[in-house]
Amino acid sequence: MNAQYDEGLVPFTVMGFEKKTNQLKLINNGHTAQLNILGDLTVSGGGLSGTFKTAQLHFHWGSSSIKGSEHLRNTKAFPLEMHIVNFNGKYDNLAAAADKPDGLAVLGFWFKVVAEDNEMFARLVSNLTSIQNADAEVAVTDVLVSDLIIPKLDKYYRYKGSLTTPPCFESVTWTMFEETIPISESQLRQFRNLKEKKPSHEIVNNFRPVQMLNGRRVSRSFKLETDGASTICSSSIVTVLLVYLLHLL
Template identity: 45%
Template sequence: MMRISFRSLGPRLRPTTSLLQQKSSVCSTCQALANLHRQQLRQRQQNHPQQLAHDSQQRRRLQLYSANLQGDPVVPKNHNYTFNFSDSWTYKGNHGVSHWAELFSRNCAGKFQSPVDLSPMSMKKDSKLGDFTFTNFDDVTDVVQELWNNGHTAQVSYLSGDLRVNGGGLRSEYKVLQFHFHWGSDNTQGSEHTISGVPYPMEMHVVTYNVHYDNFTNALNYADGLAVLGVFFEVGNFGNCDFDTLTKALPSVKTPGSTILLDPVPLNLLLPFNTEKYYRYQGSLTSPPCNEAVTWTLFRDPVILSDDKLEAFRGLQALERDEITNAHLPMVDNFRPTQPLHGREIKTSF
């Protein structure tokens, strides 16, 4: 198992050339890797088709399992429950964000909810927040990724692979389960967390669980059960080819419930160049059931993404339907408003 620290990646994190030159180099590298990974995936499909085959019952269990990493939909106590979109929550309407506190009062009405505004008035530097160690973030040898439109967001689930996170002030090792996105109807809003009240157009969440608790279901019951890595995005002029595989696949999952297997993308390519500077606080899942079990890390530096790639996300359809036509509404503004800190302190590594 290969272990890497982004501090040791040298030129990738501390470029001596211009950002454009560096990006060109990274794009060439990621294109070569993508071609290799595509060939490896085809070979695995030919030699081991049973590893990628899922009947409808297995897929339904997988969707329920993956969905709960962020709480969509709420896990029922009845183990014979069959997944149904109509049973889920929404961002708008009678089951929208303004009703979560009453519909899911056990957790969504708690005092330590997320997201929050990252205000300098609430921040304090913590010297114990050191560098992260990301294991297998650069390796997709055994990774199978599935892109899923779950009606609320575009989510990439790991059907196989063993990506781990430790360091960064975390007291345990955490395993990656999925990552998903929140975005706005335009570039003036979209991120869940804000900086001094100002949002970014999109935010990515890498959801991990504490391996000490064996699985995410158990981890939901502990304050240190989950760790989420948050990445902000801002609009830039260059395309950022690291996201090509994902954004080109989005039209294939336009409708809620649809899925597609991806050519695996190394997760480290989707993170900011600098992962040493970040914000840290204790909070919750940002959607039902809103368990207060999350150690939040928000990287300070945003990732640049072109406007056309952001538009690809806005082309998805949401769970909500038009009251007159019954057509699915566009999946936009899928973010929860910031919640009160209630005395919580936001720590920084810088």
């Protein structure tokens, strides 16, 4: 699928991500590690229609580092993908926004394997040992959401998608950032050690296969050398997942 440059895709602005809060709860829901966020964290800009409130973030990973991500770039999979789920501030909560065309915005990040631990991720990863079993949860006070993301939120891909759970609302504005986040194999093993609800079954390969776009447009916020002078230019850059199972918990 060709991704087209769109000059309307401006950088994102995030508020509250750098503040320490006691309103973070890390849970193992039997499908993923999810960080529920109850504080006043917001996302705006990025071509979004208004200000969105951050509700949670979660991860997808594979049984090995050759797979795990729900989106591919140039047919390449990544070992881990993080989704930050936000709902439009004009609605009361995530559930109320889920069936609205402008209801949800998900920020996605790819990870790449490096030799050394990512120290910015160390505090979150250390808390994974407290949620080894399904339905386990722990309050976390030593994690800053700003530590978990890239510093500049200006280069990204964009498309409109849907929920995969019935009735499959067309309510998600998807963003995947170009820059990857480093993580070590040792840190990835902490994710792979988490358990499903079935006894002794580890959570691995909790990602969906790539789906057809069915004519949907994929845009990007940055130009390539192959782009001409026109505002919208075509370039083969990314293969993306159309839909994703969103947990409204």
